[in-house]
Amino acid sequence: MMYDWLYSLTGSEILAMFIVSLLPLFVFILPFALFAVLMERKVSAHMQDRLGPMRTGYHGILQTIADIFKLLQKEDLVPTATDKMLFNLAPLLAFIGSYAAFAVIPFSGFFIGTKIDLGIIFIVGVTGLVVAGILMAGWASNNKYSLLGAMRAAAQIISYEIPTLLIILTIIMLTGTLSLYDLSEMQTAYFWNWLILGGPAVGLQKILLIPFMILGCLIIYTSTLAEVNRTPFDIPEAESELVSGYHTEYSGMKFAMFFLAEYANMFAVSAVVAVLFFGGYQSPFGYLGNLLGWKWLIPIEQFSWFTSKGLFFVFVQMWLRWTLPRFRVDQLMAFCWKYLIPFSFVILLLVGLISLM
């Protein structure tokens, strides 16, 4: 474990804890946000037969760094009619919500912020802070479009929490654990042990589980997509309707906080999907470290497997963004309540019956 290793290295519990808690932010979230923004721009550009940023560095690889410097230099504007305290608190809350989720995400068997037993419930609970942040931002901005966006965001996230939780419940019921570490360890060895292919179960049970797992994976992916307000579920931000919704009035670093929170959230939900259905940090076909006998290589391999799985799902989110147009509010609600929730209930029921076998 990272904490134990740092504790033995520094000899100080506080220092070790401090470093472990800051590592996801500085080693992962910030570089990821930098990379993901560039990736988003390049992917969207190429999907539209454009080139995207090309001038800053080779094929524009330094573009986001330049953007960050621009955001850092910007004046911190607070409009006069806003509720100052809430206005300043909202981006922090949104960012804390998405940052805290990284505490339990298993980057590798060696590096998890805290190995608590309630991992998945912690993620679901703490990302609720993001909704509070968004609603707070919309309310404090004192701007009708921001408030509309925030209201839509709240309604959408609360609705889509239900299918997400039902699918998570299915997985919990099947595996009997809430810890993301245990979930990942359970799907070890080869890819046919991943839960998308029925998990470590054997025989008829595994074959019966596969269609429900695939459907469950689709449902949880769709509903988490809605929770992070990405297209086609981006009606809270809807540039063309709401002038980008709840963060219209924000500028400079506060805007950057929302931005960072959005991208951190994108990865967090992708990580959840990866852990629940795609084996978390486990390699699909054994480890090079085991083959060569280099034990130190395994955590690094696990980390790269985990990040590549997460990045793949982030890529699919971007891919969907340029494929699907935005939902209307009624379509959004109908999709959740008439399709996702009944289906996830059926999955919960049938998987429960199958797991009794």
Place this chain on the structure above:
Amino acid sequence: MRTYFLNFWQGLYTILIGMKVTFRHLFIPAVTIQYPSVKPQMPERERNRLYVNMDDCIGCDQCARACPVNCIEIETVKSIPGEDLGTTSNGKKKALWVTTFNIDFAKCCYCQLCVFPCPTECIYMTDVYEFSEFQRENLVFDFVTLLPEERIQKKKNFEELQAKKEAEKIAAAKKLAEEKAAAQAKPIEPKPDNPGNPDNKEETK
């Protein structure tokens, strides 16, 4: 119930079709032209900045008269005898010094109407389209190939010639008048003596 499942299936299936399309577009080469470093191929009959080939210009002023916005300003000076201005590329003999040929591209509407009347085809559209300026005065392009001193010189030459001619004319006129006066002095005298002249009769009335 059947439509419900059909809807679900179609929703899923059509999303996959859409994703296939966008994924294919990910690998289609971009149509972007990186403008300042790579310039687009302009069409053959593009209408951009005008150019005047002064070697061929005979100073006929037809382009200036054709211009609907009066952005062409031409002044010409006649050459003095003995000056050889050469011929144009299609064999017309040049007779005028063009001392001013300004085109104001701030006014120009790029209609190409000036190009067609030109008898020597010396004014035409080029492919230059990047000529923006910070000062509007800088958009007045001077096409005259003569140096400023030369222009003054040509004008002076012509004025001198003109003055010389004028002087000659005056001198000639004076001479003529003198001659006339000298010639008239003689025959005027006998006139009153001529009684048969009907003109005189009328005058005397």
